[in-house]
Amino acid sequence: MLTILDRYILKRYLVTFLGMLMLFVPIGIMANLAEKIGKIIDNEAPLSEVIVFYSNFTLVIGNLLLPIFLFLSIIFFTSKLASNTEIVAILSSGVSYTRFLRPYFIGATLVAILIFMMGMFIVPHASIGYNEFEYKYFKKGRQDRVTSNIFNQLNEDDYIYVSSFDPNRKIGYNFTYEHFDSIKQLDYKISASNIRWIDKDSIYRLTNYAKRKLRNGTEIIQTKRRLDTLFTFKIEDLTPVSYVAETKNLFELNEFIEDQKRKGASNINAYILVKYKRWALPIAAFVLTIIAVAVSSVKRRGGMGLNLAFGIGVAFIYIFFDKVFGTLAEQSGFSPLLAVLVPNLIFGAFAIYMLLKAKR
Template sequence: MGIIDWYILKRYLATFGLMLMLFVPIGIMLNLAEQIGKMIDNEAPLNEILIYYMNFTIYIGSLLFPIFLFLSIIFFTSKLANNTEIVAILSSGVSFGRFLRPYFIGASIIAVLMFFLGMFIVPNASVGYNEFKYKYLKKGKQDRVTSNIFTQLNEDDYIYVSSFDPARQIGYNFTFEHFNEEDKLDYKITAANIRWIPNDSIYRLTSYKKRKVGEETELVETKRRLDTVFNFKIDDLTPVSYVAETKNLFELNEFIEVQRRKGASNINAYVLVKYKRWALPVSAFILTIIGVAVSSIKRRGGMGVNLAFGMGVAFIYIFFDKVFGTLAEQSGFSPLLAVLIPNIVFGLLGIYLLQKAKR
């Protein structure tokens, strides 16, 4: 790389790092000011608070990476334009495409960083972040679906509970159905409730009833209470709402396949998380293109106009992402399209603005 490449690349990475160091502590202070009362009321230990904010920094920082990157590019490129440095570079015979090379190198570095953070580091931070949030900041609020839970364990077994209490690990109006190879009901177990007994690693059924279905007869077995075992975990009844966020690349792929085999109704939410992780590094290139195209021209209003336009584009991008994400989670809209459409639209916008900037 030449001197110009190193000059722009260093400005690119240094400004991005400065943005992180400035805004992440501000985010921590704002969150602490908002949540300190709940932490005190719920007697959150100091060491757990410190760990929470370490996880908070990674979790929130990863979500804001694209915005920090976008604003960084607009900020330092606008300074280059206002100082007529871009005009001098292009006047020396350097093409606009050649001028963009250090930007794409910087975007590649940030994209690789985003990929490893999103796939392996952020999931671990998400566990501690969400557990602390529901333990101390949203105490008493459920972090999972707790009513009308239906789950397919495998090709032959199905379970249902009308409601589930995760704190007490008990489900009410429990039903377990087993089908034979001919897809006919083999037997059905019902109980007023099912409770997990961790000390003995067993399930306790109250008002137990088992109906064995034969070709011509039915056998019915009833007991007031029965201790038994099943080939599922009590948390399989209803995973926490943020479960997909806590799994790394390989765990998430396996989890999605398991949930798909079970016929989980909220499978789109898990697939959406997967696609968003893959799309996050791509957004680094899209936002780099838009940022350079917007800020590489010297404007009468200076950097303020570029930042205002950039903030507008950033919020529209977030709006598109949220709208299509909500459609995928709450309807039959394809999660892949929900991720692709905002990136394709803004990718085309970036190419258009770039061509306009070249002229």
């Protein structure tokens, strides 16, 4: 059961957190709009699409920054409690420091649940519209896919390969399709100088088509200058968009990663990193809560300004570590799990140190 102390601190906790969101989210939208307004006008983006984009922008960016907003809001209102000597009065009344932390952990749990639900189920849907608008109007002409040396395993028996892929024209070059029989011997191999998806007919068009079969030790070759045909795979199977993992909910993402592992996707680490980051964000809410309380619960000569300056510095360092290790996981063989764990372990150890120091 919540006591008067719990309700008092928890109310300040949640009100300040919501106030921080109401303050900084519009600022973020205005800053982004000021930066991108030129491209919006030049590319003649419809007003309705712009409104939908910034609705999605609020969810996508807001979810990533929720732990940081939480961190700064705790520093803000706890510093006020300390400056008003309320914390001294609470601890002097016989309340232990651990007991004093209880409403903070209740608040962190509520925010962590919010972050989890948004990150796993709400934000993925918003990411679809957010990224499509980005590439349509802000990153016009840039590639949103891996476009070279693409190898995919469609199932246990079928493999495809293209040396390069043009997503705008939906055409792959130096196409190869290999089918293996039940004893894992090559049954036939299809090759073409290019493979193109024809939307209006819903077919694939192969240029310089050649099919090689092995029958009783004899090689049978079929060739055609051009062949229109069907395959069981979709053109998107050649190479999914780079942000595809961000657009899938918890269950879809797990299935997608398993599918990409089976296909031998070269950029699988980027997808796994997205999955682990979604689990790490709720944990970060607890780590940053401990640091914020430990920093701001002690009355200092510099007051709230010093605490906020320290908090902003810690927030930037946390984001820096997260970006560095995330880049290592995406572009090298560094483990995505370690890329997510290391920043949280470092700041977790720092949180415990600051907490013990504050107790003394």
